Structures are given as structure tokens and as C-alpha cells.
Amino acid sequence: MDRHEYYMREALKEAKLAGEKGEVPVGAVVVLQDEIIGRGHNQREIGDDPTAHAEIVAIREAGKKLQSWRLTGAVLYVTLEPCPMCAGAMLQSRVERVVYGLDDPKAGSAGSLINILQFPGFNHSVKIIGGILAEESQKLLKDFFKINVRKNKFI
């Protein structure tokens, strides 16, 4: 299997865990030298934590594992295009690349609405690959919102 698809399937496993808990199903893994050093799924509702997106959870775990805030050379896989906060966290953590699944036209900050990851002037920039297993990510989100949208919790 293609390397990007392999790790994106791990991120999709995390997304499913979020969905099972009633959280918007987005998942992420951080990979360094062919090893997963951080995993995360969205847990904003359970944690009463607006910062607990999949990417932030995975980045924090990776920092603990490396005992460093610098995740130099790491690749972050995430099932949905990152929001501005998560794109900013990728700049802060110095990850080398993000590989994401589905484009997010509403808040995507890897190029759909704005490209924060490669905005001129910041002291770091992050390489981008999008569209990996996008359909699987979209299906998870669509199925989730079909069930949950009436609760109006996610706006």
C-alpha cells in the first residue's frame, strides 16, 4: 500500500473513534522516520476544550514522546484540511509536511480558504499534500452529520 494511504488509514481509525464518542469525526497521526509518534482525534465536546482538535492532540502527544516541542522532519496526517488554529500549530511545531484527506472550503487553511501553512513572512512553512482518501473522510463526516445535525451542537 502507498505510504500516504497507509498512514491516512491510521488517521481514519482515529476519526472513527471520535465519531463513536459523538465528536465530529476527524483524526490525525504524526509520523517521524516511519514511526507513529502521536495520535489524536477530535474531543472538543468531551473535553470542554475548543483547542482539542485531532491535530493538536496528536502534536501534543508527539512532543511528549520526543521530549521536545520541535517535531522537525515529522509528517502530520489528518483526515480533514486543517483549520487556522491547527495550521498555526503545525507552524509552531515545525512539522515538515501535512498530508490531509478532504478539502474544507469553509475553514481550510492549507489553501481552500487561506494558506496559513505557506504564508509569506512566518519563520517556517509546511509542505502540503491534499486529497488522500478524501472520499473515506467525507463519508465519515456525512454519516455523522446525518445523525447529529438536528442536535445543533456543532455550529
Place this chain on the structure above:
Amino acid sequence: MDRHEYYMREALKEAKLAGEKGEVPVGAVVVLQDEIIGRGHNQREIGDDPTAHAEIVAIREAGKKLQSWRLTGAVLYVTLEPCPMCAGAMLQSRVERVVYGLDDPKAGSAGSLINILQFPGFNHSVKIIGGILAEESQKLLKDFFKINVRKNKFI
């Protein structure tokens, strides 16, 4: 004392705590209905956590306190203009306003380099006041870097 100055002095106290621990001295408080509901100072080095900026720490504490990820109506005071990650976290947490101290021409995302807080298209925007007790904030940072810059830890 002016309300903004009062709360900014609380944020400056947090910044000093960071400096005493060898962290870049930036501090923040979250205020709702004249009560401080979250406090934070930068702890990126100690926590091996690239997301542990003052604002993120304060926002997470406020969410726990309110038992909600939505900090609707809250004002976030921070001694330095927010970076992209922290500006994004303010959008995510739905804070009403940020009041900051010193402009950051290198990474400021409340207008100096980019204005993420009021970028067209996102589902929320954050009001901005800058320049409150900026000199105090600048002095803390300058004094800190005078001592610590040779360690080259902060690049």
C-alpha cells in the same frame, strides 16, 4: 484604573511567571463578566508542547471552568499580539474580543503580518484592541532575550 489596563496587568503577572521559569515571557487571562475564568503563561519548553502558548493555556482553563468549549462573550487579554495558532484558537473558542499588548511584526496575526481574527469567510470574527501596556510587555521580552538569547533555544 482603566479596565483594560487592570486585566493586562494580570496578564503581565502571568508573563513574569513564564520568564521566571526560563520561558519566553508571554501571559494571558480570559475574562467573562468581570471575572477571570482562565489564566495562562507560555510553557512550551517545560511542557515539550509547541501548543502551550499563554493564550491556549488560558483558553483551555476557561473551557474547563465554564464546562463548555464556547467562550461566548469572553475577552482574552494577552501581553503579545497572537500568533496564527492562538488567533485560530480564539476563532475556535468564539471569544468576543482580544486585547493585546505589544505588536509582533514577525508573526502577529491580529493585523501586523496577517489578520486571521477578521479574515473574511470564517464563521466567527474577533474584535481587536492592541497596544495596551505595550511598553511593559516589551521590557519583559527585551530583558529576557538579553539574558537568554545566547542559549539559542528560542529560534
